[in-house]
Amino acid sequence: MLLCGLSIFAIVLLILSELMLRSGMAWHKFGFKFFFQQGIPDRYSGQMNYWDPVNGAFSALPFVYGTLVSSLLSLLISVPLAVGLAIFLTEMCPRFLRGPLAFITELLAAIPSIIYGLWAVFVLVPLLREYVNPALSKYLGWTGLFADTNPTGLGYVAAAVILAVMILPIISSLTREVMTAVPHSQREAVLALGATRWEMIRTGVLRNARIGIVGAVILGLGRALGETMAVTMVIGNTPAISKSLLANGSSMASVIANEFAEAVSDVHRSALIEIGLALFVVTIIVNALARFLVWMVTRGAPARVH
Amino acid sequence: MATSASSFRSKYRAATDHVVTGLAILATVLVVVPLVAIFVYLLLKGASSLNLDFFIKNPVPEGESGGGMANAIVGSGVLLGIASLIGIPIGIGAGIYLAEYGRGTKLANAVRFTADVLNGVPSIVMGLAAYSLIVIPQHHFSAFSGGVALGIMMIPTVARTTEEMLLMVPNMIREAALGLGLSNWRSVLSITVKTASPGIITGCMLAFARVAGETAPLIFTALGNAFWSVNPNREIEALPLQIWVYATGPYEDQHRLAWAGALVLIVLIVLAVSLVRYVTSRGVLKGAS
Amino acid sequence: MGVGIEVTNLNAWYGTNHTLQDITLNIPANHATALIGPSGCGKSTFVRCLNRMHETNPIARVTGTVRIGDMDIYSDAAPVEIRRRVGMVFQRPNPFPTMSIYDNVAAGLKLNGYKNKRSLDEIVERSLKNSALWDEVKDDLKSKSGASLSGGQQQRLCIARALAVDPEVLLMDEPASALDPVSTSKIEDLIFQLKSQYTIVIVTHNMQQAARVAEKTGFFLNGRMVEFDSTHKIFTNPSDKRTEDYITGRFG
Numbered sequence: 001m002l003l004c005g006l007s008i009f010a011i012v013l014l015i016l017s018e019l020m021l022r023s024g025m026a027w028h029k030f031g032f033k034f035f036f037q038q039g040i041p042d043r044y045s046g047q048m049n050y051w052d053p054v055n056g057a058f059s060a061l062p063f064v065y066g067t068l069v070s071s072l073l074s075l076l077i078s079v080p081l082a083v084g085l086a087i088f089l090t091e092m093c094p095r096f097l098r099g100p101l102a103f104i105t106e107l108l109a110a111i112p113s114i115i116y117g118l119w120a121v122f123v124l125v126p127l128l129r130e131y132v133n134p135a136l137s138k139y140l141g142w143t144g145l146f147a148d149t150n151p152t153g154l155g156y157v158a159a160a161v162i163l164a165v166m167i168l169p170i171i172s173s174l175t176r177e178v179m180t181a182v183p184h185s186q187r188e189a190v191l192a193l194g195a196t197r198w199e200m201i202r203t204g205v206l207r208n209a210r211i212g213i214v215g216a217v218i219l220g221l222g223r224a225l226g227e228t229m230a231v232t233m234v235i236g237n238t239p240a241i242s243k244s245l246l247a248n249g250s251s252m253a254s255v256i257a258n259e260f261a262e263a264v265s266d267v268h269r270s271a272l273i274e275i276g277l278a279l280f281v282v283t284i285i286v287n288a289l290a291r292f293l294v295w296m297v298t299r300g301a302p303a304r305v306h
Numbered sequence: 307m308a309t310s311a312s313s314f315r316s317k318y319r320a321a322t323d324h325v326v327t328g329l330a331i332l333a334t335v336l337v338v339v340p341l342v343a344i345f346v347y348l349l350l351k352g353a354s355s356l357n358l359d360f361f362i363k364n365p366v367p368e369g370e371s372g373g374g375m376a377n378a379i380v381g382s383g384v385l386l387g388i389a390s391l392i393g394i395p396i397g398i399g400a401g402i403y404l405a406e407y408g409r410g411t412k413l414a415n416a417v418r419f420t421a422d423v424l425n426g427v428p429s430i431v432m433g434l435a436a437y438s439l440i441v442i443p444q445h446h447f448s449a450f451s452g453g454v455a456l457g458i459m460m461i462p463t464v465a466r467t468t469e470e471m472l473l474m475v476p477n478m479i480r481e482a483a484l485g486l487g488l489s490n491w492r493s494v495l496s497i498t499v500k501t502a503s504p505g506i507i508t509g510c511m512l513a514f515a516r517v518a519g520e521t522a523p524l525i526f527t528a529l530g531n532a533f534w535s536v537n538p539n540r541e542i543e544a545l546p547l548q549i550w551v552y553a554t555g556p557y558e559d560q561h562r563l564a565w566a567g568a569l570v571l572i573v574l575i576v577l578a579v580s581l582v583r584y585v586t587s588r589g590v591l592k593g594a595s
Numbered sequence: 596m597g598v599g600i601e602v603t604n605l606n607a608w609y610g611t612n613h614t615l616q617d618i619t620l621n622i623p624a625n626h627a628t629a630l631i632g633p634s635g636c637g638k639s640t641f642v643r644c645l646n647r648m649h650e651t652n653p654i655a656r657v658t659g660t661v662r663i664g665d666m667d668i669y670s671d672a673a674p675v676e677i678r679r680r681v682g683m684v685f686q687r688p689n690p691f692p693t694m695s696i697y698d699n700v701a702a703g704l705k706l707n708g709y710k711n712k713r714s715l716d717e718i719v720e721r722s723l724k725n726s727a728l729w730d731e732v733k734d735d736l737k738s739k740s741g742a743s744l745s746g747g748q749q750q751r752l753c754i755a756r757a758l759a760v761d762p763e764v765l766l767m768d769e770p771a772s773a774l775d776p777v778s779t780s781k782i783e784d785l786i787f788q789l790k791s792q793y794t795i796v797i798v799t800h801n802m803q804q805a806a807r808v809a810e811k812t813g814f815f816l817n818g819r820m821v822e823f824d825s826t827h828k829i830f831t832n833p834s835d836k837r838t839e840d841y842i843t844g845r846f847g
Contacts, residue, residue, distance in 0.1 A: 006417070114553075114568075193682075198326040199706050256434065
């Protein structure tokens with residue numbers, strides 16, 4: 001039994017060492033600047049060439065950019081909704097609704113990425129292409145963030161929306177968990193001072209649970225950073241850096257999914273593994289931080305696995 | 307306290323309360339309605355695409371109509387079999403350690419923490435690890451390497467649900483077992499685990515259902531295979547891989563098969579999640595005691 | 596200043612459980628009234644009906660009338676207003692752990708929109724003096740959190756928090772049951788001092804405590820009020836046999 005427990009450490013170490021070993025070639029060749037170096041201007045078009053394995057251009061910058069942009073944008077969409085849902089479920093919801101709503105969110109957290117991707121390709125992307133993106137471009141185009149030059153409907157926004165749908169149940173159920181962990185006596189203390197329900201939630205619940213809620217959001221971020229299939233299916237898979245959120249892009253996970261099985265050279269494969277290694281290290285740190293923050297609030301009661 | 311000021315203040319507070327309540331309800335509607343819509347859409351689309359051919363026929367060449375995913379279903383079965391052989395024993399062992407032997411120790415806390423962190427590692431990274439661990443030394447893709455990747459992913463889920471289920475077993479039962487003069491080790495195994503077994507089994511099912519839909523770790527381990535294969539040492543097709551290929555392809559008939567495949571995966575997930583919920587909420591454990 | 600409380604035909608339920616049955620009594624202003632009885636007799640439910648905290652539980656229900664001063668609390672005003680006028684101290688100290696001592700005391704005032712810093716400072720100081728905590732915490736009002744105090748200090752902090760909004764009635768639900776004897780006696784001294792300014796209702800399972808601090812005592816049993824009289828009468832010459840059995844320790 002102890003051995004089984006220890007095997008979990010072994011797995012983490014094994015993954016780390018394997019990825020380090022196999023990405024050694026890329027490390028030697030490109031060093032740390034792999035993740036932030038500029039591309040090489042194309043001889044004919046003048047466009048930046050960040051990633052062209054056939055011609056030896058290797059910069060992970062567009063993938064780092066795509067991952068960050070799509071993940072942060074998805075947090076922007078999902079966090080207010082997730083916290084709102086959690087507040088409704090823990091503090092306002094009539095009893096008979098609580099069970100079914102919790103069940104639905106639990107279920108949706110378990111639906112595989114590929115199925116969200118499937119839905120996104122056939123429903124979300126056409127919807128964005130026909131209605132949402134033109135509207136964004138018309139009314140917010142002046143910001144430069146929504147210049148609509150992309151007729152496909154794919155891109156950062158599509159990736160962010162599907163990511164938001166996917167991480168929402170996770171953030172919401174964990175937020176609910178930390179809110180439930182706040183002792184009832186705190187709520188009563190605020191109510192007894194003559195607080196309205198919202199003041200009770202703000203002062204008695206959110207204030208006490210805030211660290212854990214930050215943890216839940218960070219955990220959602222961790223999921224978004226590493227999410228592969230759904231993003232791969234809608235982000236457009238172009239190794240470019242665009243200011244417009246409606247443009248095609250690429251993420252760290254999507255480039256691995258797309259290119260690894262058909263890598264053109266050992267350097268190419270090694271570079272992709274290095275991206276995977278970065279993803280591994282970052283998600284380990286992000287998850288550890290998130291778990292620690294949630295644990296600060298729920299201490300004692302073991303966190304449920306969802 | 308001046309009355310007019312305080313009555314203005316209390317109206318303002320009541321209004322804020324209503325606005326926030328409205329916002330929370332709005333958020334709930336904005337979340338639940340689209341999510342339910344997605345779900346129902348998947349069910350309808352899947353149901354209208356599913357037929358017997360899906361289960362018994364192999365894929366046909368691109369552009370032709372008809373065909374099924376028989377090879378992918380069997381392939382997923384082989385992959386999940388390998389994954390379960392690895393993930394379930396280790397996961398249950400780790401769970402028993404967490405709940406019964408190491409309870410409260412620093413080491414157990416570290417194991418639990420690491421398991422939770424491992425649970426958050428992107429699945430594509432698991433695929434890379436299995437690739438470099440098995441595919442590179444063997445010089446070929448294989449069902450086995452895909453199964454290992456999935457198996458590793460099962461461990462944290464199985465371990466944590468097993469722990470949770472064991473913690474639900476009342477201490478009375480442990481004491482009763484010890485009181486019968488059983489040694490600690492035997493009493494734990496024979497009584498506690500047996501009492502918690504319905505929960506542990508459903509926990510394994512949940513882990514199984516979850517990795518059944520995993521695609522990313524299979525892309526460069528199991529690779530996919532257009533033909534019938536059950537050989538763990540060769541490339542093999544899997545349901546989610548096939549969905550991916552079909553969904554991103556141009557053919558209407560393939561899209562239909564992708565929806566049907568999605569429905570099969572969803573049914574699996576719904577069953578597992580409902581069972582877990584039933585076991586944890588209805589206290590099947592208590593009934594067993 | 597405190598006001599009197601008139602309770603008429605009060606009934607309360609938790610789900611199908613009829614926890615309070617036909618309670619009628621008058622609680623005098625500016626006195627301490629103790630409620631005693633075995634656990635589960637309804638005395639805590641009773642005080643929670645006096646500031647409408649009972650109904651925060653979704654399965655709870657109340658009928659009957661409660662008048663506090665000139666206000667019928669179940670028809671004239673919103674719970675929010677009532678709870679501002681009726682302060683409450685709970686069994687276990689529940690200071691806000693993420694707030695400083697100062698902010699704990701000022702919490703109720705801030706809800707009501709108090710922003711004037713000087714008057715806030717004054718009220719916080721007065722409340723802490725009134726709860727006999729000032730001397731112990733005046734040096735780290737804003738640097739220490741409410742949770743860093745000892746149990747007895749925390750409970751006095753909660754009393755200060757309740758006093759800061761200047762209530763007319765102070766409800767105390769077994770305020771000393773989680774405290775050590777020294778802290779308990781400090782709380783009792785405090786009740787003694789406060790009862791000239793506030794109407795105090797204190798639930799206790801400790802009969803000596805009731806005898807020490809209260810002028811009036813009510814005895815509850817199985818959701819009914821068996822007897823309500825001057826404390827002296829209840830403890831020396833109760834009119835009901837069940838009261839006598841309880842105070843002489845024959846049950847409960």
